[in-house]
Amino acid sequence: MTTIKKLEAVTADPKLFRGTEFDYAxxxxxxxxxxSYWKSTFRTFFRSPMVVLLTAVITAIVLMSFLxxxxxxVDPTKTSIxxxxxxxxxxxxxxxxxxxxxxxxxxxxxxxxxxxILLALCIAASDVGIGMIAGAFWGYNRKxxxxxxxxxxxxxxxxxxxxxxxxxxxxxxxxxxxxxxMASRGWxxxxxxxxxxILSIRDSEYNIASRCLGTPMRKILTRNIIPHIISLIIMExxxxxxxxxxxxxxxxxxxxxxxxxxxxxxxxxxxxxxxxTLHPYQMLLPTIVLCIITIAFYVxxxxxxxxxxxxxxx
Amino acid sequence: xxxYILKRxxxxxxxxxxxxxAVFMLLRFMPLxxxxxxxxxxxxxEATRMAYLRNQGxxxxxxxxxWRFVKNLFHGDLGRSxxxxxxxxxxxxxxxxxxxSAAFGFVSMLLGIVAGLAMGLFMVRFRGKPGDHxxxxxxxxxxxxxxxxxxFFIQIWxxxxxxxxxxxxxxxxxxxxxxxxxxxxxxxxxxALWLRRFMVDxxxxxxxxFATAKGxxxxxxxxxxxxxxxxxxxxxxxPSDLLNIISxxxxxxxxxxxxxxxxxxxxxxxxxxxxxxQILVLMYAVFSIxxxxxGDLLMAFVDPRIKLTEK
Numbered sequence: 001m002t003t004i005k006k007l008e009a010v011t012a013d014p015k016l017f018r019g020t021e022f023d024y025a026x027x028x029x030x031x032x033x034x035x036s037y038w039k040s041t042f043r044t045f046f047r048s049p050m051v052v053l054l055t056a057v058i059t060a061i062v063l064m065s066f067l068x069x070x071x072x073x074v075d076p077t078k079t080s081i082x083x084x085x086x087x088x089x090x091x092x093x094x095x096x097x098x099x100x101x102x103x104x105x106x107x108x109x110x111x112x113x114x115x116x117i118l119l120a121l122c123i124a125a126s127d128v129g130i131g132m133i134a135g136a137f138w139g140y141n142r143k144x145x146x147x148x149x150x151x152x153x154x155x156x157x158x159x160x161x162x163x164x165x166x167x168x169x170x171x172x173x174x175x176x177x178x179x180x181x182m183a184s185r186g187w188x189x190x191x192x193x194x195x196x197x198i199l200s201i202r203d204s205e206y207n208i209a210s211r212c213l214g215t216p217m218r219k220i221l222t223r224n225i226i227p228h229i230i231s232l233i234i235m236e237x238x239x240x241x242x243x244x245x246x247x248x249x250x251x252x253x254x255x256x257x258x259x260x261x262x263x264x265x266x267x268x269x270x271x272x273x274x275x276x277t278l279h280p281y282q283m284l285l286p287t288i289v290l291c292i293i294t295i296a297f298y299v300x301x302x303x304x305x306x307x308x309x310x311x312x313x314x
Numbered sequence: 315x316x317x318y319i320l321k322r323x324x325x326x327x328x329x330x331x332x333x334x335x336a337v338f339m340l341l342r343f344m345p346l347x348x349x350x351x352x353x354x355x356x357x358x359x360e361a362t363r364m365a366y367l368r369n370q371g372x373x374x375x376x377x378x379x380x381w382r383f384v385k386n387l388f389h390g391d392l393g394r395s396x397x398x399x400x401x402x403x404x405x406x407x408x409x410x411x412x413x414x415s416a417a418f419g420f421v422s423m424l425l426g427i428v429a430g431l432a433m434g435l436f437m438v439r440f441r442g443k444p445g446d447h448x449x450x451x452x453x454x455x456x457x458x459x460x461x462x463x464x465x466f467f468i469q470i471w472x473x474x475x476x477x478x479x480x481x482x483x484x485x486x487x488x489x490x491x492x493x494x495x496x497x498x499x500x501x502x503x504x505x506a507l508w509l510r511r512f513m514v515d516x517x518x519x520x521x522x523x524f525a526t527a528k529g530x531x532x533x534x535x536x537x538x539x540x541x542x543x544x545x546x547x548x549x550x551x552x553p554s555d556l557l558n559i560i561s562x563x564x565x566x567x568x569x570x571x572x573x574x575x576x577x578x579x580x581x582x583x584x585x586x587x588x589x590x591x592q593i594l595v596l597m598y599a600v601f602s603i604x605x606x607x608x609g610d611l612l613m614a615f616v617d618p619r620i621k622l623t624e625k
Contacts, residue, residue: 150329153606157333157599161583162340162591169345246460253462253565254580273466291459298458 037227037310045307054296061293065113076107076263087279096285100275108263109286113293115258116245116265119175124240126183128233131190138191139198148191155188164256173259182247190236194229201228231308238301242294249290265290319611326603333599334592335380341588342376348586349397370396372588383592393589398582404593408575412560415567415574418490419559422497429498430505431545437506438513439536449506456503462565465496469569482570493570497563501555505548512544519543550613554605561598 046052080086080102088098096105138148160181167177201207202225210220248266251257258264260271265286272283306312347355349372350363367373371382386393392404399407437449455464472492473480479489516522517540525535560575567576579598582590614620 146325150325150332153326153329153603154333154336157329157595157602158337158340159579159583159595159598161580162337165583165586166340166343169348242458242460246462249460249462250565253568254577256580256584269460269463276466276470287463291463294460295454295458298454 135194
């Protein structure tokens with residue numbers, strides 16, 4: 001009783017509050033804003049100058065690596081029999097110098113970028129695509145949960161070198177074998193990630209509340225769940241790129257990667273390692289390009305994840 | 315609890331069996347020529363090689379080989395290496411190599427936990443300040459740049475800069491420093507990253523706001539409340555980390571020429587050393603599944619709110 005009186009005393013204070021005319025139209029006006037999830041996500045994402053810079057750099061590198069083979073006539077596999085053209089330091093004619101066989105490293109770096117980015121994008125597409133679908137089933141179906149967990153344990157425990165060597169025996173090591181070996185196990189890791197996220201989104205309080213209020217499932221799916229999943233897909237796909245480039249370098253190091261004559265960033269780095277003490281630039285320059293690619297994708301993936309969280313929207 | 319452990323053990327046994335049989339069968343599809351080095355194929359004729367394979371039991375039906383392997387395993391006979399270290403018993407090989415990898419792994423694991431947690435704590439304490447940014451850049455570099463690249467540059471440049479030996483020598487402790495640090499680099503980044511993330515999550519909890527409102531100094535809130543709750547999820551990974559030390563690191567052991575277990579599995583697969591691959595896969599699968607299992611138990615132990623038997 002006393003509290004109500006106190007409240008009345010506060011609201012009635014004419015120094016603090018002013019009365020207003022009743023306006024029907026105004027009273028019907030709800031707090032609706034034309035908030036668009038994607039617009040806010042991208043606005044938050046591109047607010048940071050570093051993100052803009054990295055996006056520009058990545059776009060330039062990807063464009064360059066796909067256009068270079070079309071516009072340039074330099075053959076990256078052309079060796080030279082003249083020792084004078086071997087191990088040339090970076091200069092006007094060969095921007096990144098030449099390697100131990102006189103091949104132009106600038107051209108090799110771009111061809112390598114193209115092949116490595118292509119492989120990484122294929123793996124990202126298959127891992128995230130298959131993983132997302134499998135993860136959705138896994139998250140929504142309680143019955144298959146124990147089976148899938150065991151399948152996950154089995155698949156992650158069979159060393160991928162086994163498939164790689166076997167595949168290399170069935171067909172020659174190539175883009176395809178490396179893709180199969182890496183993709184055959186990547187999807188289940190992604191599926192587990194999506195399963196966990198879908199479980200937590202599906203049972204989160206705002207969705208339960210929404211369901212209780214009678215929101216149709218279609219609307220919950222399109223407005224609450226799918227935007228969340230799509231931003232996860234974009235993030236995971238971006239993070240797949242540094243991972244698969246790293247795996248390719250690693251497999252080359254182990255000796256089960258791409259054949260030596262295929263130009264990939266992994267092969268360039270591993271071949272450059274041998275001559276590093278004498279001619280450091282042969283490895284250093286392509287490695288810098290590789291690191292820019294992996295770091296940029298990693299940063300952009302993480303930044304996008306932050307930006308897609310509505311709590312960070314203003 | 316006992317029922318949960320029993321059920322989980324049975325399921326893990328099934329998983330290990332499937333992994334093992336899958337790898338065992340895959341190995342039997344390998345080409346027969348793969349059992350011999352190239353020079354040997356040039357020098358010997360088909361019949362001699364076949365006789366050798368028959369003698370080794372490789373030409374028997376895979377199921378016969380599987381039965382023989384299981385029987386020997388229970389007699390404590392792990393077989394002999396075929397191609398990587400011809401005729402050396404696998405057990406001797408493991409006894410020689412595991413201690414080397416485990417010693418390096420254990421020291422670097424401790425270093426990783428101590429330095430990683432300290433770094434995470436430091437980054438939270440100075441969140442948004444230069445110290446935090448430096449930590450983030452370190453984590454970014456370690457996680458985004460392929461490990462082979464930075465490990466190679468550390469070996470070449472840091473060893474020259476600090477005048478440390480370039481490779482491992484058994485009797486020169488000075489040469490052990492770099493490999494240990496290199497092994498710890500990624501786990502430092504991992505612990506720092508997740509500790510920071512979990513601590514930031516905890517900081518938004520009501521009990522932390524309450525503790526701050528009570529007037530506790532920030533340092534004490536962080537150490538007594540936030541830190542203790544934030545390390546619980548990390549505890550789940552501790553058993554896996556501990557068990558994984560025996561498998562060594564391929565890149566680091568190759569770069570520094572450490573005679574550990576690091577490259578053993580990959581080399582054995584490439585040279586089709588069936589006996590060695592089988593044992594290693596069996597061992598690693600048991601350890602990795604056991605690690606996850608122990609991690610779940612440990613988590614339930616340190617956090618009474620977590621109940622494994624429910625659901």
